[in-house]
Amino acid sequence: MKSILLSSVAVAVLVFTGCGSNQPAVDKKPVENVAEQEVEVVQTETVSPENSEVLDFNGMSINQVEQKLSTVYFDFDKYNIRADMQDAVQNDAEVANKVASRFKVKLEGNCDEWGSDEYNFALGLKRASSVKKALVAQGVDATNITMVSYGESNPVCTAQTQECWSKNRRVDFKLLP
Amino acid sequence: MKVLLSLMLFFSVLFSSDATIDVVKRVDTLPSLGIESSSSDYNDVFKMKFFKSLVADLNVISLFNVDRHFRENDFDSSELLIQNKDMNYVLKYRLLQEDSGALHVDVKLIHNDETILNKSYRVGKQSIYVFISHAIAYDVNNAMDAPSVAWMKKKVIFSRIVAPKKSEIVIADYTLTYQHTILTGGFNIFPKWANKAQTAFYYTALDGSKPTLKHIDIKTAKITKVLSSDGMIVCSDVSEDKTKLLLTMAPKGQTDIYMYDVATKRYKKLTNYGGIDVNGQFLGQNKIVFISDRLGYPNVFSKDIGSTDVEQMVYYGRSNSACSVHGNYIVYKARESSNAFSKNTFNLHLISTKTDFIRRLTATGVNQFPKFSQDGDAILFIKNYKAQSAIGIIRLNQNKNYLFPLKYGKLQSMDW
Numbered sequence: 001m002k003s004i005l006l007s008s009v010a011v012a013v014l015v016f017t018g019c020g021s022n023q024p025a026v027d028k029k030p031v032e033n034v035a036e037q038e039v040e041v042v043q044t045e046t047v048s049p050e051n052s053e054v055l056d057f058n059g060m061s062i063n064q065v066e067q068k069l070s071t072v073y074f075d076f077d078k079y080n081i082r083a084d085m086q087d088a089v090q091n092d093a094e095v096a097n098k099v100a101s102r103f104k105v106k107l108e109g110n111c112d113e114w115g116s117d118e119y120n121f122a123l124g125l126k127r128a129s130s131v132k133k134a135l136v137a138q139g140v141d142a143t144n145i146t147m148v149s150y151g152e153s154n155p156v157c158t159a160q161t162q163e164c165w166s167k168n169r170r171v172d173f174k175l176l177p
Numbered sequence: 178m179k180v181l182l183s184l185m186l187f188f189s190v191l192f193s194s195d196a197t198i199d200v201v202k203r204v205d206t207l208p209s210l211g212i213e214s215s216s217s218d219y220n221d222v223f224k225m226k227f228f229k230s231l232v233a234d235l236n237v238i239s240l241f242n243v244d245r246h247f248r249e250n251d252f253d254s255s256e257l258l259i260q261n262k263d264m265n266y267v268l269k270y271r272l273l274q275e276d277s278g279a280l281h282v283d284v285k286l287i288h289n290d291e292t293i294l295n296k297s298y299r300v301g302k303q304s305i306y307v308f309i310s311h312a313i314a315y316d317v318n319n320a321m322d323a324p325s326v327a328w329m330k331k332k333v334i335f336s337r338i339v340a341p342k343k344s345e346i347v348i349a350d351y352t353l354t355y356q357h358t359i360l361t362g363g364f365n366i367f368p369k370w371a372n373k374a375q376t377a378f379y380y381t382a383l384d385g386s387k388p389t390l391k392h393i394d395i396k397t398a399k400i401t402k403v404l405s406s407d408g409m410i411v412c413s414d415v416s417e418d419k420t421k422l423l424l425t426m427a428p429k430g431q432t433d434i435y436m437y438d439v440a441t442k443r444y445k446k447l448t449n450y451g452g453i454d455v456n457g458q459f460l461g462q463n464k465i466v467f468i469s470d471r472l473g474y475p476n477v478f479s480k481d482i483g484s485t486d487v488e489q490m491v492y493y494g495r496s497n498s499a500c501s502v503h504g505n506y507i508v509y510k511a512r513e514s515s516n517a518f519s520k521n522t523f524n525l526h527l528i529s530t531k532t533d534f535i536r537r538l539t540a541t542g543v544n545q546f547p548k549f550s551q552d553g554d555a556i557l558f559i560k561n562y563k564a565q566s567a568i569g570i571i572r573l574n575q576n577k578n579y580l581f582p583l584k585y586g587k588l589q590s591m592d593w
Binding site: 121 | 338341342344364366367383386387388407408409411413425427430431432452453455456468470475496498499510545546561563589590
């Protein structure tokens with residue numbers, strides 16, 4: 001269960017709007033008032049639980065099946081699937097076609113830290129899209145696959161090293177019931 | 178020699194108002210400004226805090242050579258301190274604590290024994306003193322008849338990554354001194370102000386099964402779902418009249434730019450290219466500027482809404498992946514190194530669509546998310562250096578940069 005808390009909104013609004021009302025004045029003494037108001041209005045939002053345990057017909061949990069899927073890694077600033085990743089994609093397609101066929105596959109595209117703009121998110125998505133195309137080419141049902149890009153916001157490694165950056169340029173698999 | 182001099186004079190006159198021309202050296206002719214503080218209600222720590230904030234703001238308006246000595250003098254005294262006798266301008270202020278705890282500030286700006294600004298300010302809480310400081314600098318700037326620094330009083334909204342897939346959306350003043358976390362506990366990014374009054378904003382929520390664009394009215398705390406898209410959805414720009422949005426969406430895994438009509442809730446696809454099209458920005462009524470990799474690397478392009486013709490806007494830099502537009506000016510982010518194995522440098526550059534000049538605005542580090550102020554006077558950007566993020570402000574006509582570091586977390590995106 002994830003929740004979003006929206007807090008102390010009213011106070012912030014008043015704080016900012018109060019100062020936004022200044023008009024230039026010479027030799028006058030207008031006094032600016034910023035009234036205080038009590039906080040709150042907390043709104044909670046429920047989102048679908050992605051990681052809840054659901055058992056499939058073979059008795060394997062969704063997490064156990066998920067672990068059979070291999071992450072696909074990419075080169076710097078590229079979204080084509082590397083030659084050394086073809087085996088991983090092959091394996092992923094087999095898992096998706098067999099044990100995981102009852103689940104929806106969510107492909108999560110990720111990037112290294114060199115960029116935090118929309119282009120980086122689009123690059124993450126292109127990576128997910130490359131994997132999707134490869135899976136579909138090997139018989140996985142396209143309607144069963146969803147994609148999302150997390151840009152650089154979901155690193156598995158945060159050190160400033162090339163090994164670390166290369167681990168972050170990846171597409172992860174998540175299974176949804 | 179005479180020819181050279183006259184040529185130089187000719188060019189300096191010709192390009193004097195072009196923001197892409199870099200002012201390399203300014204003769205130190207700014208008028209001096211002394212500051213006199215007066216307060217018996219507050220302790221030295223707070224008095225110093227307020228003084229430092231005020232000095233910083235007065236420096237940012239770039240009109241004075243501000244004296245950084247903290248000096249105290251009676252606010253009502255007609256005599257200036259001996260050290261300030263020779264100053265061109267003297268700013269006197271008095272901090273008063275009201276019974277309610279509110280902070281009240283009286284201000285006078287004195288020039289040649291004449292008071293040219295006399296104003297009082299009040300905020301309900303001492304902790305938000307920084308807004309008074311900004312307001313004073315704004316009013317001093319106006320009293321000097323300088324070009325508006327209205328952006329000083331604008332709110333900055335930014336998203337901060339606090340852990341993988343965890344972020345906060347924060348509203349702050351332009352120096353990040355005051356920060357108010359408005360949305361926490363989820364994975365919400367790319368905040369974008371929904372109107373000029375800054376009373377609502379759009380953002381992308383990534384917690385659900387599909388990326389979803391949402392709208393929050395910060396007065397009522399009401400969250401409204403706008404649109405979902407597989408892959409990604411980002412609100413890149415809001416039109417002047419707030420009725421139209423430029424979105425980057427990928428309903429079929431293909432990122433393109435869409436125009437969304439807020440009233441009818443309908444959207445229209447504006448770009449149609451098999452690669453990456455992102456970061457659409459309105460350029461006047463009928464044109465957009467956007468980032469595309471249609472040349473094999475990201476660069477800045479423009480097109481008329483409804484037309485299929487695309488025009489390349491930037492001819493310098495091999496990887497220009499973000500931009501902001503104001504009038505004839507485009508500021509863009511260029512990657513200056515392309516190395517998978519070491520740290521990369523991203524710098525901001527300014528071009529004019531009317532001339533061929535390029536002005537480099539930053540020199541080191543990772544500089545991104547350039548964003549013009551509404552009046553085009555300043556550019557706000559994010560600078561990441563090592564593990565720290567800062568918000569930077571570039572004042573184009575004054576040729577000055579200011580950095581305001583973020584205390585924790587990494588800035589993901591921002592708008593002002």
